[in-house]
Amino acid sequence: MNKRWLELSVGLMMVAGVAALVALALQVSGGNMSRNAQSYAISALFENAAGLGPKAKVTMAGVTVGEVVSVAIDPNALMAVVNMEIYGQVDYLSIDSSASILTAGLLGEKYVGLTVGAEEEVLVDGDVIEDTQSALVLEELIGQFLLNFGDN
Amino acid sequence: MAIDDIINIQNVSFYRDDRAIFKNLNCAISTGKITAIMGPSGSGKTTLLRLIGGQLNPHEGQIRLFDQDIAALNRKQLNQIRARMGVLFQSGALFTDLSVFENVAFPLREHMHLSADELYNKVLLKLEAVGLRGARDLMPSQLSGGMARRVALARAVAMEPELILYDEPFAGQDPIAMAVLQRLIKDLNSATNLTSVLVSHDIAEACAIADQVILLGEGRVLVQDTPAALHASNDPAVKQFIHGEADGVIPFHFAAPALQQELRGGSE
């Protein structure tokens, strides 16, 4: 077995393997690696966080600006507290921004949508969003519809 | 320091799966001589070789090699002892991915720091001694069985050991190859005051070159003597082996009930 060819092919295989990994990182996963650098945590209280779970997207104007880290109960406020991690570059969320739990498509997964407010001061690590809109629960919608229908 | 008995086996017992291969085996192998260990199949000849080489450890007793208890040695010391001996395995055991040259060069590369030229010359001389210098670039798969064994022999003596162990060197060889090996073993032994131990059941070939014969049987040494004395012996076990009798101390029939009891047909 020609030694030159042997070493060359092993080298090629290793390069191909690493290149495949890089390609997977960039082309396939859209290179979402920059998230972990300099991200900051904020949270929001919701009356109902049904269907929202960790790793759900946090968007603003439809663009992903972070992800949900955890959803838990705040025992003091007796509401759902959603902890989020926002990318470092997104440092223009005003302190009076609002957060809503939305559905992607009709049957899609839940995500958090942020709308920026008018204040100059921006949200920093540890801040809480107060203006929130809970998730739409189908039963409540039907209930409301029946109520309105009944009124008429 | 010259030792009288290069190998000393004292009260060695060895078991395999509850069966005693050896029980209180005692024998000594003299330095500088060719000793043949013989015996019928299953008498433990190859096992004894492995015990001497340190690949197996006795369950009881001691094996002294170069006047050291090999079971008590650590890995490093064992390797130092092994560097002083060569082993020729039954199948030659050449490394299949190395050429003939590289096979013989292997122990030299491992244990000695020689220049490329020194190594080359040494390997060529060893191959010359076994008559295969011209085959140095062949691969083991291209060699006949006899040639492979000769290359293995060249490899075994590459480090100029004081002791060589041969595991069935004559098995399955044609008469010419056997004669070649006989000559090599004898010449090597006399040329360099080597001690040779060979395990064989080829009586004629082994006895032709051996100074001492150890006959194993029933887990112990039956006889240890010169080949001539063995041929003249009246011990029935010895006679059966030496003269190649089909039935004797070791019976022809494997243990079984009487034939009449086993036949079918309802006969009485």
Added chain:
Amino acid sequence: MINLIADLGSGLLGKLVRIGQALLMLLQATIVRPKASSFSRLIQQLYAVGVQSLIIILVSALFIGMVLGLQGYTLLAAYGTEQAVGQMVALTLVRELSPVVAALLFAGRAGSALTAEIGLMKATEQLASLEMFGVDPLHRIVAPRFWAGIISLPLLVAIFSLVGIYGGHLVAVDWLGVYSGSYWGNMQQAVDFNGDVLNGMVKALVFAFLISWTAVYQGYTCVPTSQGISAATTRTVVYSSLAILGFDFILTALMFGGTV
């Protein structure tokens, strides 16, 4: 009945003993200071184990990717969401199929070859020969093969994923008319490097460890006859495959079970 339980118990204990022996063998083989010569042996084994598995990996990846593209398109078209075929192919491959299928193929091709090779060396007394020359066969023969397996399989899995995704692209975009931008765009949104690609690579590493360990152990401890080698080779493939599938479930549950 009691006998059955006793047999089962002793069989189980026997298996545990074997696993312990295998672990000791592994530790002995791998805990050693590497020398310059061990590197060239490693390269040789990387060729034998890795490069020679490339063909089967590439071809399988291509066909599996193409089948995924085809099946995915057919399934999703029923809901009008065939644009999502890119993300389906990518996620299926990266999370599950690449590590598992590549590992199974690897176990069959490289694992069995390793076992047979080491077993044959044992049967022809080459391992004993090495010992008598003062060379530890665990370091010289077993270790390079083990490390070659550990290094090769993750690389092969990455290649498998990529080739499979391109295979899916070939079918979905070039043949079935899915828009290329959607194929890649949906995929990029859905596939998370840390969560999906890296987790897949972790699986690949775990599988590589299992296969390499099993293969060298079975070869090293086989009965040195042709029957023994054949039995050992079979065991390598069977044990590796079962271990791969079992650990795949455990790893999947650990990695992806939380996001429900």
